[in-house]
Amino acid sequence: MDLEKTIEELTNLISNRKIKDLREFLENINSADFPSILENVDEDKIIMIYRLLSKGKAAEVFVELDPEDQEKLINCLTDTEIKNVMNEIYMDDAVDLIEEMPSNVVKRILTNTKSENRKIINELLKYTDDTAGSLMTTEFIDLKENMTVETAFEFIRRKALKKETVYNCYVLSIDRKLLGIVDIKDLLAAERNQLIKDIMDSNVVKVNTLEDQEEVTKMFDKYDCVALPVVDQEDRLVGIITIDDAIDVIQEETLEDFEKMAAITPAEDTYFKTSVFKHAKNRIVWLLVLMLSAMLTGAVIENYEAAISTLPLLVAFIPMIMDTGGNCGSQSSTLVIRGLAMDEISTKDILKVMWKEFRVSLLVGTVLAFANGVRIMIQYQDLKIAVVVGLTLVCTVAMAKLLGCILPILAKKLKLDPAIMAAPLITTIVDTLSVLAFFNIATIMFQL
């Protein structure tokens, strides 16, 4: 879609009051494109545009808006209009909406929701955030095993438009236990008089309502499905999670990992929506912790004041050693943290990872030491300094790479989030150790 052209045409149609054309034009715009369009339209036109949409489209567009705009819109809508939206949207979207709105708006929404739906919404609201239960919707196609394909088609035809997905249909027993899944593809390919139980796949991949949402995304990734059935503690089917919601979780969890690994408390909103004060709050805790630990390195240096007065040149190498250690550590920790997150590395692999990182560190450390040695010989013609710095680099790289792999795995073993053992913390720890190594090696070599 060409945003500028669309808005131009829209503005034209509005100012010329061509309502019929306008209605048709709006109906042809993809719902997902509405937020960026409405952002570029005068506020007083928004409600007018919204009222021209068909019932189904209006609900679709409503779901795409962000909470702020949803709230503004609700405040302009009549009770009947709210009723229409609440009748059309899927239960998982209704729950998301209610979780985001202030209580007075929630009250208005709920009084305009059918009592059966209100009951479902209340049930869904009980699931804690980040669980499969909180992601699921209750609208799915449920078949019986003794239906024929023909009957199933008739059943689906009547229900299809009210359900979030028909791609997979679920075969339930009388007590709502999940017996099997029928992919619509197999239903289409089957003979009309075949029984559902003969074409269903009874080997079902499913999750429990309490399962962590990260596990849910891994199952989507592994099993290449478009929807995942969710069962309760008694193994009864209570809902399904559709793949679009799984993708949103993947994006959300990735951003959270990035933030944690950069020593930021994950924010709930986007960059611009988060206030300056909130940004500062999300960043200050880790900065204070890391600043205090960095003072340790300072204390180590203070300890070697005598050595520094004798050989002030030593100080000039501290930044390079600290930075290299930090970078090496963050390389290893990033790879290990991602490996753990993607289940490519498990905590059992700790020795295997350490052995790999150790060999990598020897290779990398040697190259860095050599490059530095050449530089020092050219600049200072001092072999002893070159040797001291070189040895320190090899030690630093080895320590950094080992800590970079051990700490995240250890965190995982202790049921902590490995992402906290990322670059910032590793860097601070390696700094102290590398400065300590540097002065110790220097003291011995120069007999300071």
Next chain:
Amino acid sequence: MDLEKTIEELTNLISNRKIKDLREFLENINSADFPSILENVDEDKIIMIYRLLSKGKAAEVFVELDPEDQEKLINCLTDTEIKNVMNEIYMDDAVDLIEEMPSNVVKRILTNTKSENRKIINELLKYTDDTAGSLMTTEFIDLKENMTVETAFEFIRRKALKKETVYNCYVLSIDRKLLGIVDIKDLLAAERNQLIKDIMDSNVVKVNTLEDQEEVTKMFDKYDCVALPVVDQEDRLVGIITIDDAIDVIQEETLEDFEKMAAITPAEDTYFKTSVFKHAKNRIVWLLVLMLSAMLTGAVIENYEAAISTLPLLVAFIPMIMDTGGNCGSQSSTLVIRGLAMDEISTKDILKVMWKEFRVSLLVGTVLAFANGVRIMIQYQDLKIAVVVGLTLVCTVAMAKLLGCILPILAKKLKLDPAIMAAPLITTIVDTLSVLAFFNIATIMFQL
């Protein structure tokens, strides 16, 4: 699936030679679970197990294996067996397979592929990596606009099992231009005598074969679709991308971003599959670059040797100032890099972002300076040092946060990958500037 139990039962069935039970047991295991099962089975049993699978299942399992195991398996299979696999797998998987295999295996695969498929494979191989064309498959359901719903059903019934997805069907003109999409849900809900053109959605979201794969994933995310049609330069439909492949791309690109932001050249393989030498190679380039730039900070310190001899205590604050600057910079750059990647921040927003980061930095800097001041007053009772360090911290945080947002946006403007302006590089630059600020402020305050 309980892996241990499955393997135990499998081993039992094999040793008791219950071939019929074994066949049924295998057929009920999800194809995606086979790689982890086969990993735990003796090598000589693998080919036996594989030969017990039905044709369709065998192809499904084959696709799930990683390239190494696929190669081993192919070397054990007869030409007829390879033919079966190549007849059953989807074209995008066939292309992936051929790209991964060594040339002698490729030759064997292609001689056992139907000539029509060989032609398609060769066409698909021409698309450069990371484009929509390289992700697509050519198996989709194409309908004509004058078909009735009834005819369409008949058509789909005959083709369904051979197509990767039937969830969306594509309506083509005679010259294969894409006229519209029919979601299977709408097809199911329609009356049997309706015409396809009356139920199709002619407002189609599609991509060009040359589109970057990252854009493709963004479209899946935005439009919540399960497949995306791919058209060539003449707007003819040439293939579709299914959502499972889009998710793989999302995972792959995320890992790449993590690696780049930790100063690692992205690897093609998983952590364990990458050799020690390759790991070292992927990490050394940036380490060398960053080490050389860190020397600048050393040079700055060298310049102030006189100041250090007069007041050696100054050195003890260097690590804390460097680390804090690095951490502040990496917080900002991470948020901005992610914001750019998710299209939440655009390069036009540079002033808005700078203003936000500047205000955040004042808040954060003041808190850090104050905390440090208290510490210094307790430890050294030296107000002057407290003021020098405090001022330096405020300057450092401001510089770090501004550089952390400016450099990634600038990189994007210059069509470079913003991810290279991540923590490691920002840290090195901020180090030099902060040390410079520190000694300048100290020189003025102490008249050194």
